[in-house]
Amino acid sequence: MNKRWIRRLLVTLIAIAVIVPVVMATGWIGTEAMVENTSEAEFCTSCHTMEPFARAHEQDVHGGNNLGGVVANCTDCHLPHDGAAQHLFAKATTGVRDAVAQAIYPFHKPDWIAGLEDRAEYVYDFGCLSCHAALKDATSDDPAALAAHKAYFGGDVGEGCVSCHENVGHKTLRVMLDDHFDEVSLSKMPEGNGEA
Structure with missing residues (x-):
């Protein structure tokens, strides 16, 4: 050489x-x-259709309206966290779906109120449990809440956290939707004003 x-x-x-x-x-x-x-409300609300969700989130304890100022980002609750590949794939497909929905919004307006009934499809319990992990062993002054949480952690309740906590993360969402979108009227809403 x-x-x-x-x-x-x-x-x-x-x-x-x-x-x-x-x-x-x-x-x-x-x-x-x-x-x-691309995980925070600032990015997620760059689409006009997400603005009422962000405003409702800001008013909620999960949006930083708490003593510690702790904020749950959009992706903390609305994407799976059971692995990096699954998370990134869901992030990409959700982003594409949301971009298409925004593009066709003038021609196809979703029924946001009806969509709230399907909230368990796009809210993942991992987000709840990452902050509320101690809930599994917690005691409560409310016997109904204690029984429900014990059943959930025992696997006796197959539904997610949002089946009981329907307005979690987005205080007054129904009112915000009505204020933001002309096609959503309070007369279409079920009983209650959307308060948690």
Whole structure:
């Protein structure tokens, strides 16, 4: 082997040893930044149709209206967290679906009030349990709540948290929807004003 060939090989190996980690780190950091920046209400409400959801969220304890100022981001509750691949796939497909829905909104207006009945399809219990993990062993002054939570954690109740806590995360959502969309009227609403 000549020295020139060895020098080229050495330079190539050093370049690979430096470039590959830099490219990987840049890709990782870029992906993390993209995921983080597209998880908050500011991004989610860039679509006109999501504004009432964000306003209702801001008024709720989960939107930061609490003593600690803790905020649950949109994706904390509305995307699965059972693995990175599943999370990213759901994030991408949800994003595409929402973009298409926004684009066709002038021609096809969803019935948001009826959609609230299907809330368990797009709210994941992981979001609740990541903050309320101690609830499994908690005691309560309310015997009904204690029994319901024991049944939930015991697997005796197959429904998600939002089956009982229907307005969680979005205080006064029904009122916000009515204020925001002309096609949603209070006369279509079930009993109650949307308060938690």
